[in-house]
Amino acid sequence: MEWVLASTSPRRKELLAQAGFSQADFSFQLVAPDIDETPLLTETAEQYVCRLAVEKAQAGLVLSAHMMAPKVLGSDTIVVLNNLILGKPIDQDDAKRMLTLLSGQTHEVMTAVALTDGEHTFSRLCRTQVSFCELSPADIDAYVASGEPMDKAGAYGIQALGGCFVQSINGSYSAVVGLPLVETRELLACMMQQT
Numbered sequence: 001m002e003w004v005l006a007s008t009s010p011r012r013k014e015l016l017a018q019a020g021f022s023q024a025d026f027s028f029q030l031v032a033p034d035i036d037e038t039p040l041l042t043e044t045a046e047q048y049v050c051r052l053a054v055e056k057a058q059a060g061l062v063l064s065a066h067m068m069a070p071k072v073l074g075s076d077t078i079v080v081l082n083n084l085i086l087g088k089p090i091d092q093d094d095a096k097r098m099l100t101l102l103s104g105q106t107h108e109v110m111t112a113v114a115l116t117d118g119e120h121t122f123s124r125l126c127r128t129q130v131s132f133c134e135l136s137p138a139d140i141d142a143y144v145a146s147g148e149p150m151d152k153a154g155a156y157g158i159q160a161l162g163g164c165f166v167q168s169i170n171g172s173y174s175a176v177v178g179l180p181l182v183e184t185r186e187l188l189a190c191m192m193q194q195t
């Protein structure tokens with residue numbers, strides 16, 4: 001039996017290690033899931049983020065076909081402001097647009113996590129409210145120039161410079177960073193019970 005994290009995100013790897021699943025102590029493999037992240041016209045933000053987490057886990061399972069009984073974890077994070085889904089910015093202007101929208105507002109970070117072995121698939125959705133302080137155009141320009149927003153949903157990282165914009169958070173910090181630890185542990189326990 002082999003555990004696989006289907007993710008290119010260094011944050012997810014670090015969070016899994018924080019939960020006691022380091023590659024050295026508790027062997028898991030890493031694979032990079034390649035899926036189409038275009039939202040479907042009819043789906044809600046909740047449905048979208050859950051679908052992507054399951055699709056990443058399933059794509060990871062295909063990539064792990066050579067392993068012995070792989071169990072694959074996938075996750076997806078989006079920022080949602082008044083039903084508008086903010087994924088990763090496509091360029092610096094897009095990052096500025098997102099940060100301008102988030103300034104002085106409360107948004108929701110949705111992270112879904114899924115675990116599959118092909119026969120069983122378990123998933124969880126974690127929702128966290130995050131309130132931003134007001135950002136000036138100069139704040140936004142300087143932050144985007146740092147490069148930090150470019151690989152992150154909503155164009156910010158709460159775990160780094162972007163944490164300076166977060167006035168309050170109601171929910172799971174680890175979910176905002178990309179992997180909800182409580183829910184991930186639950187999924188691992190569910191899967192253990194099946195084996």
Ligand SMILES: Cc1cn([C@H]2C[C@H](O)[C@@H](COP(=O)(O)OP(=O)(O)OP(=O)(O)O)O2)c(=O)[nH]c1=O
Nearest residue numbers: 007008009076077152153156157158176177178
């Ligand atoms: C809101 C927020 C997001 N993020 C990150 C978590 C995710 O890595 C990223 C959202 O993009 P995702 O598409 O969820 O993940 P990814 O492309 O980075 O990695 P993979 O699909 O290979 O697993 O944004 C932060 O690091 N900090 C934050 O505060």
